Amino acid sequence: MKIYLPCPRYYIVITTILICIHTGAMAQTSSPAVGSCNTRLAGQLEQLMAAYAANGLFNGSVMITRQGTLLLKKGYGFSNLAKKEPNTASTKYALYSITKPMTATLILLLAEQGQLRLNDRLSRFYPGFPAGDSITIYHLLTHTSGLYAYNNDNSMPTQSEDAMIEFLSQHSLEFVPGSQWRYCNTGYYLLGFIIERLTGLSYAEALQTYLFTPLQMQQSSLDFRSLSATRKAQGYHFMFLDSAQQASTYPYEELRSAGGVWSTAGDLYKFHEAMQRFRIITDTSTSKAYTPYKNKYGLGWFIDSIMGCQVVSHSGGAAGFRTLLVRVPEKDICIILLANAENMDLEPIKEQLLRVLFAQPYEIPHNIHLPIRQLNAIAGTYQLDAAHTLYITRIHQQLTGQVSGQQPVLLLAGNDGKFTVPGMKGYLEFIANGQGKYDSVRFFRKGRVYAGTKITPKWGISGTATPNDWNGPDIMLLPDPNEPKRWRVLAVNLKNGLIKFRFNNDWTRNLGKNKNNAALIENGQDISVSAGTYNIILDLTNPGNPCWKMTPVIP
Template sequence: MICKRVFFLLILSWAYCANAQPVNKQIKKLVDTYAALGKFNGSILVAAQGKILLNKGYGYKDINQKTRNDPQTIYQIASLTKAFTATLILKLAESNRLALTNKVSQFYADFPKGDSITIDQLLSHTSGLSDNGANTKTKTYSGSEEAKFLAALKDRAFDFSPGTDWKYSNAGYILLGYIIEQVCGQSYYDAVRTYLFSPLQLDHSGFDFIGLTSPDKATGYWEFPESDTAQAATLIDYSAPRAAGAIYSTTGDLYQWHQGLQTGKLLSLSLLNRAYTPVKNNYGYGWIIDSVARVRVVGHSGDIWGFKSELARVPADDICIVMLNNIEDVDLHIITCKILAILYQQAYQWPARTRIQLSPKLLKEYVGEYLLRPGEWIKVSREGNRLKSTTTRKQELYAQKKDYFLLNDGHEQLEVVFNRNSSGVVTDLSFTLGERKVVCPKKD
C-alpha cells in the first residue's frame, strides 16, 4: 500500500503544471548541464514504469574519429558485473545446486579458513578475503589462471576473521566466479551467457572488450576529451577482473537486465528481496542499498581504467537509471541522486557553473599548492582559461568574481575564497564545511 501511494505521488510529479517542467525535461536539462561542464561523457537511460524518460548519448565515443556517444555505444561496466555474479549464484541456490551456507572448503579443501568462509560472506564482502597482494608481488605462480589466483590468495593475510567485519573484496567475487565454474561445469563467461544474457536477450553484452570490433565500442579516457590530443586510457583485459568486473554492455541491455529482475524472470522476487537486504554497511548480495522518499534504492557503481558506470533501481516503483561513461574522472552518483530528487520532488542543488571568465594573468596568481592537512595538499592549476583543483581527483573551480569560486564536490557546493596579504599576494585559500572554516596556506 505504501509503495502504491508513493508511486501515485510520483505520477503526479510527472504532470505538467504552471510553474514546473515535466520531469523528463528537468532530467534532460540537468544531464545537459553536466555534459556541458565536462562532467558527463557517455550514455544515459532513465525509465519509470516502462516509460523511457531519457535515452541519449553525450560527448565523444572516439574524439580522434569524431564519433559521438549514443544509446548503442558499448562500455566496460566494471563492478556492475558483481550484480550479475550474485544473481547467478542465487539462481544456482534456487535450483539447489549450491547453498548460501556452503563453505569454501566444500569447493577447495585446503583453502585457508575455508571451513569458516561461506558463500553468503563472499557475496556480502564479509569474508575477510583481501585485495591487497603486496606480499605476493615478487612471487610467480604456475598452473591455470584459477591455480595462480588460489595460490596468490593463500599467501595473503586476511583483512579480518570471516564474518566479523566488512571490506569490499574483488577477490571474493573472483572466487565466486570459480565456484560457479565448478557447479555449472562451464566457464564463468559461458555460464553468465547461458543463465543471464540469453534469457534476457542481452545481445550487446560480453566480456572481451579489447577484442571487441564493433563500431559502437567506446574509447576510454582518463579525463573529459577536449581535443584529439586527449590520452586514451590503457585497457585492462577481462581476465583480470573476471567475475568481479569483466562485463561490457550498453544502457539498453542494462535496462533489459532491470526489467528481467523486476518481472522475476531470472529469480523469485523473495530471493531478490534477500539480495536487496543489507548484510553490513548497506551492502546486500551484489547490490548497494540506499533509500529515497522512504523507498528502497538498489544499485552499484563501476570504475575501471577509462570508464565509469552507475546503475540505480527503485524496485517498488519500477525506476531504472543507467549511466555509462567513457571517462574515469567523473562522479556519476551525485547525478543519480539529483535525478531521484527530481522524480520524487525533493530539493537538490544545481551543479556549479562558470559565470564569469577571469583573465589568464589573474588565474595564474592562484596556481600553487595549498596545505589541506599535514602531508596532504590541494594542487591548484590553470588549464587554458580554467582553474582546476586536485586532491584525490581533479575538479574545476568556477569563478564568480575575483578571488571567489564555487566547487561542486559531488554533494554540495563549496565556496572557495583565495585570500591575499596587504601586498595583494595570494597567501591561502579557505572554505567552510558545516560551521567549520578551513584555511589552507599556500606553499612558498
C-alpha cells in the same frame, strides 16, 4: 612504479533548453495527466544532463525510465575524442563492478536450482583450503569473507584458478568471516570459479546461457580490451572538454566475474526489467539480494533509500570508465549512467536525478566566467599541511583543484568569490595580499576551516636509479633562468635503475614515459637509465607535449 589514484567528486552545470523525449519502443501512458507528468520529467532530466555535458562534467550515455516509460536515452560528448566520434545511446562501455550484481544473480539462480546453498562452506569447493570451513558463499557475496583483497596492491595472480587459490592459501584472513565488511574483488573471483564448477561452463558461457541469451542482451559480453566493434568507447583517465588522457583498460584475467562485463545502456535496462519482473530469480531470492548485511550491502547490491523507498544500485570504476546502475524497485525506476572518463563523478548526478524523479527540489549548479588573468593569478600550489598540498590549475576558462593523492576536480566560480565543488559540501576562498597577488587559500568543509599558503614547488627526479629510491627526497631540478618552464639538473650521478619526474616531492603529479612514443605523460611508465653522470632537462614549454633529454657527461 604504478600510481593508483582515487576518483574525485565534482560537477558544474549551466541552464539549457528543455527537451522532451518520446519513444515508441517503451510502454506509453494512457492518462493525459500522467503523460504530462512524464513530459515534464523528461524535460527536467534532459536539462540536467545536457548541462552537465556542456561543462565537461558528464561524457557518456544515460538512460532513465519510470514504470516502463522511457524518459531519457541519449549519448553525450565523445566516445573517441581524437576521432571526434560521439557517444550515443548504443555506445559500448566497460562496466567493471556492475558485473557483481550479475554474478550474484547467477549464484542465487544456482541456489534455487539446488546446486548450492548460501551457507555452503568454501571447503566444499576447495578441500584443504585454510579457513575454508569458516567462509561461506554468503560471506563471498557480501564482502565479509576476510580474504586477502585483490584491491590491496594487485599482487594476487589472476591468470588461473589454481594460481589464485595457491596465493590465497599463503595469506591469512584479514578478519573473522562475517565480523567486518571490506569491499573485496577476490570473493567475486571465487564466485565466478564456483559457477564454472557447478555449471560445467566458463563464466562467460554461463552468463550467456542464463542471462544474456534469455534476456536478449545482444550487446553484452566479456573482455572489453579484445572487443573489436563499432560504437566502442575509448576510456580516459581524465577528460576536461577537449583535454584528455587515454587509459588502457585492464585485461579480462584481472577482472573476470568481479568486473569483466561490457554492455550498453539499453542492455542494462533489460537486466533491470528482468530483476523487476523476477524473470531470472524469484521474488524470494530477490528479497535476499536486497537485504543489507553490513555497510548497506546485500547480495551484489548496495542498499539505500529515498523518501521511504528502497534504492538498490551498483557502481563500477577502474581504468578509463565510471559506471552506475540505480534501481528503485517500488517505483520501477531505473537510472543508467555510463561514462568513459575516470574523473566523471556520477554520485552527485545520481542524487539530483533522483530528486527530480521524486519531485524534490534539485539544484542546477552554475559557474561564472572569470577573467583569464584572475584565473592565472589564482593558479599555483598551496600547502595545506605537511601531508596535503592543493594544486590549482587553469584549464580554458575554469580552474581545477587537486589535493595530494586525489585526481583533479573542476571548481565552480561564484559571484561571491567562492569556489565550490558540489557534492563535497564545502568551498574555497583564495585571498590576495596587499599587492593584489593571491598567496593563500581557505578551505571550508563540515564546519572546519583549513588554511593554506602558496608555495614555490619544484620538479625533481625519483626512482631506483637515485640515492633515495622511489620515496625521495627527490633529486631537485632548477628552472632555466632563460626559460622558467624548462627544468634542469647538471652532472647528476645515477645508478642502473628506473626514474620518473615528480612534482613537489609528491606522487600526485608525476611524469613518465609514453609507451607509444618518446614523449612524457602524466602517470606514465618508468624510465630506464644506465649508471652514469648526466645533464637532465625536463622541457614543459609545451604543456601538451612535455619531453626530456638526458645527456651523458663525458669526463
